Amino acid sequence: MILDDLVVATKSRLVKEKEAVQVADLKVQAEALPVADPQDVYDRFLASGIHVIAEVKKASPSKGVIAADFPYQEIARTYDQAGATAISVLTEPDYFLGKLDYLAEIAPAVTRPVLRKDFVIDPYMIYQAKVAGAKIILLIVAILSPEDLQAYLNLAESLGLAVLVEAHDEDEISQALAVGAKMIGVNNRNLKDFTVSFDNSQRLFDLVPDSVAFIAESGVKKPADIAHLQSLGINGVLIGEALMKAADPKAFIEAGLGELAHDQD
Numbered sequence: 001m002i003l004d005d006l007v008v009a010t011k012s013r014l015v016k017e018k019e020a021v022q023v024a025d026l027k028v029q030a031e032a033l034p035v036a037d038p039q040d041v042y043d044r045f046l047a048s049g050i051h052v053i054a055e056v057k058k059a060s061p062s063k064g065v066i067a068a069d070f071p072y073q074e075i076a077r078t079y080d081q082a083g084a085t086a087i088s089v090l091t092e093p094d095y096f097l098g099k100l101d102y103l104a105e106i107a108p109a110v111t112r113p114v115l116r117k118d119f120v121i122d123p124y125m126i127y128q129a130k131v132a133g134a135k136i137i138l139l140i141v142a143i144l145s146p147e148d149l150q151a152y153l154n155l156a157e158s159l160g161l162a163v164l165v166e167a168h169d170e171d172e173i174s175q176a177l178a179v180g181a182k183m184i185g186v187n188n189r190n191l192k193d194f195t196v197s198f199d200n201s202q203r204l205f206d207l208v209p210d211s212v213a214f215i216a217e218s219g220v221k222k223p224a225d226i227a228h229l230q231s232l233g234i235n236g237v238l239i240g241e242a243l244m245k246a247a248d249p250k251a252f253i254e255a256g257l258g259e260l261a262h263d264q265d
């Protein structure tokens with residue numbers, strides 16, 4: 001399955017990167033930076049209403065190149081102005097054509113916390129995220145042992161990074177809760193066959209306590225989908241492709257958030 005391929009690719013990339021970088025220096029650099037309380041990020045998502053994590057993504061394994069023209073900073077600024085609660089930046093190079101440099105350039109140019117979207121399998125990647133200016137990282141339950149999941153979550157939070165823990169089924173939700181995840185994402189895209197269904201979010205939502213932010217990831221095609229997901233009671237949605245392809249991403253986000261205001265009337 002695709003996740004296995006991604007882990008293999010990430011491992012070989014790390015070997016090369018670590019030859020070029022002094023990992024000990026990176027750690028010192030990361031630890032010298034100011035430490036925010038990650039709870040502040042969690043609280044933003046727990047605040048009433050629906051929250052959008054808008055994703056900067058050039059390509060994906062399921063869709064190939066999404067944005068041939070890729071003015072990443074401008075895209076991120078548009079998301080920022082449209083009222084996204086956080087901005088996700090793909091940094092995985094082989095399958096998503098991402099770069100950590102994109103994140104490093106976007107982070108100082110926006111007001112919202114930036115999420116490093118990658119396949120974190122080594123503490124080195126967490127230090128890198130911190131130094132690049134990320135405020136949130138993704139940890140995927142399916143590719144980590146319970147021990148590593150716990151260790152990486154603790155490490156990230158000790159550096160002041162919030163953690164979005166991605167889970168796919170009941171068992172992974174339990175694992176996420178067991179390590180103390182405060183923000184859980186459920187991917188609506190099945191990574192075995194790439195089919196998308198909101199049923200997964202709907203089914204798993206009930207297993208997550210109210211004090212933990214619940215994010216539905218992938219497959220949002222139109223603003224009305226945001227309203228639908230919101231009606232399930234979830235806290236946030238992570239949207240990539242539809243925003244990258246939208247003629248007017250600002251209007252897309254505003255319409256999604258606006259339908260909320262309308263629903264609440």
Ligand SMILES: O=P(O)(O)OC[C@@H](O)[C@@H](O)c1c[nH]c2ccccc12
Binds near residue numbers: 166187217218219242
């Ligand atoms: O482009 P979409 O269907 O809106 O999906 C965004 C996001 O959820 C997706 O990119 C994603 C979800 N989990 C991931 C893990 C790694 C890489 C990417 C992802």
